[in-house]
Amino acid sequence: MSTVDESNCSLVPLSVKDLVQDMTPYGLAILVIESLIVLVSLIIYFEAYFFIKTILAREPTGRKSVFVLGLYPVFITLSYMSVLIPRTSTVTMPAASMYLSVVLHRLISIQADYFGGRRNYIEIITGQEVSLASFPFCICPCLPVMTMDAKHVKIIECGIMQHAVLRPLFYYIILIIESATYIYPTKYDSNLPYVYLYVAINISTIYAMFNIGLMKSMVGDHLKDCKITPKFICIRLVLITTILQETLLSFLGTFGVIACRKSGPLANQSRTLWLNHNLLIFEMFFLLLWARHLYRTQEGNMYGIVPPSQIYRKIRQNERLNKRESLTADYRKANERTPLLSDIFEQA
Numbered sequence: 001m002s003t004v005d006e007s008n009c010s011l012v013p014l015s016v017k018d019l020v021q022d023m024t025p026y027g028l029a030i031l032v033i034e035s036l037i038v039l040v041s042l043i044i045y046f047e048a049y050f051f052i053k054t055i056l057a058r059e060p061t062g063r064k065s066v067f068v069l070g071l072y073p074v075f076i077t078l079s080y081m082s083v084l085i086p087r088t089s090t091v092t093m094p095a096a097s098m099y100l101s102v103v104l105h106r107l108i109s110i111q112a113d114y115f116g117g118r119r120n121y122i123e124i125i126t127g128q129e130v131s132l133a134s135f136p137f138c139i140c141p142c143l144p145v146m147t148m149d150a151k152h153v154k155i156i157e158c159g160i161m162q163h164a165v166l167r168p169l170f171y172y173i174i175l176i177i178e179s180a181t182y183i184y185p186t187k188y189d190s191n192l193p194y195v196y197l198y199v200a201i202n203i204s205t206i207y208a209m210f211n212i213g214l215m216k217s218m219v220g221d222h223l224k225d226c227k228i229t230p231k232f233i234c235i236r237l238v239l240i241t242t243i244l245q246e247t248l249l250s251f252l253g254t255f256g257v258i259a260c261r262k263s264g265p266l267a268n269q270s271r272t273l274w275l276n277h278n279l280l281i282f283e284m285f286f287l288l289l290w291a292r293h294l295y296r297t298q299e300g301n302m303y304g305i306v307p308p309s310q311i312y313r314k315i316r317q318n319e320r321l322n323k324r325e326s327l328t329a330d331y332r333k334a335n336e337r338t339p340l341l342s343d344i345f346e347q348a
Helices: 016-021 025-055 060-069 071-084 086-114 118-125 150-181 194-219 228-254 271-295 308-337 341-347
Strands: 129-131 145-147
Touching (some): 025 060, 025 271, 060 086, 071 228, 071 271, 086 150, 086 228, 086 271, 118 150, 129 194, 150 194, 228 271
């Protein structure tokens, strides 16, 4: 891979001492703003936490909403730690990824609660047609349509959860490589072992986003009152900013678009990673404000929000259909066993 000459760039990860010594007034102002963002985000989260615990104390959706809403201050706090202590980024990002894994599981579980339980969820979704032309493959309208059932719902959920398992695992392997070889994972070179892990993480991210799009298409019409579409958009943006953005910045640093400076935090080959953490603080703060609007409310976050008539109508239709098929089968068996009157006279 062709890269720019970075012989003047330090190979040693940025230390706190170097960060403080080379801090400019503009850098100090940004650091103060980020400190305020961390403080305000924690205040916003705990205020929403106590509100949800008070209003939705008996609702399972309330407990899960607290976990989902906590994703944003977790990323803000850990990114802020990586800005102050750059060498901790290989530890903070795996920790944030593990929390994201919990959130993805909670997000899948919470939408079943909106339907009033897993059984009602499957009953309503069964038979619905969902197009496979979902982001990022929405440019291919020729993709087939899939008829949903319990098996296909499970496949979509596994497509999301694979990212929840693989992402922390790959980050842990990258951490081991960095500790054993002292190679900081910020420069894309085919000769470095961790680059293939980053490719795998990005593929896993894109596949998870594809399955999130399928799930949104599957439940979007039923959960309009739950604002399920913007909730899925929030999670997609988290995946984009935490993985795809980091990859893009690393490529820009590799090809010299984000050039190495003579001094300061950007005078290091880990400059793109440090810059990514700064961006994450601001991005996650805006996503937190949006997520607070979506989850800090009783409207749209109740258990079984889908109208009961809609649920039980679907269940009764399936029960009547099963009963009719059962009666038809019993009638056929009875006709096979009972001889006709004409047959009796012929035998006589």
